[in-house]
Amino acid sequence: MSEQQAITTIIERENLRCRVLVAGDIAQLSELVDDQVVHIHATGQTDDKPAYLKLVSEAIRFLRVERKGLDVRVYGDFAIATGRLVQDIELRTSGERREMDVVTTQLWSCRQGVWPQVTFQATNL
Numbered sequence: 001m002s003e004q005q006a007i008t009t010i011i012e013r014e015n016l017r018c019r020v021l022v023a024g025d026i027a028q029l030s031e032l033v034d035d036q037v038v039h040i041h042a043t044g045q046t047d048d049k050p051a052y053l054k055l056v057s058e059a060i061r062f063l064r065v066e067r068k069g070l071d072v073r074v075y076g077d078f079a080i081a082t083g084r085l086v087q088d089i090e091l092r093t094s095g096e097r098r099e100m101d102v103v104t105t106q107l108w109s110c111r112q113g114v115w116p117q118v119t120f121q122a123t124n125l
Contacts (some may be wrong), residue, residue: 001110007072009115010079010108017117018065018085026057034109034116042102042122063097064088077110085122101125 001009013032020028030053033039039052047055056062068084087100100122107119 001113003074006074006079006110006115010072010081011070013108013115013117014070014081014106015067018067021056021062021065024057024061026053029053029056032117034118037117038119040121042100042124059092061090061092062087063090079108079115081106081108084125
């Protein structure tokens with residue numbers, strides 16, 4: 001796979017991840033993130049894959065997840081993606097809605113031709 005093909009693939013997978021969050025499709029989200037994913041929220045909370053999937057399925061409803069640009073740099077079988085992410089979420093327990101504007105850093109790793117996300121970190125803007 002060429003560097004440009006890898007960049008295109010990662011952008012497509014990240015856009016799919018955003019759509020999947022809004023759809024609440026936990027099965028597809030599970031396929032997009034690695035079994036060893038480390039997901040660091042803008043609050044500093046750190047989740048492994050089971051905790052992240054549980055949070056998305058039980059605690060948060062994503063009303064909007066929108067990328068405002070994504071820069072992808074490929075280093076062999078790894079890629080770093082950075083960019084702004086705007087989200088509207090609803091806390092399921094209280095119904096409270098929050099608007100989030102963050103910048104993210106993600107690490108994606110090519111494994112047997114597939115690019116799962118292995119690390120995600122968000123920082124509030």
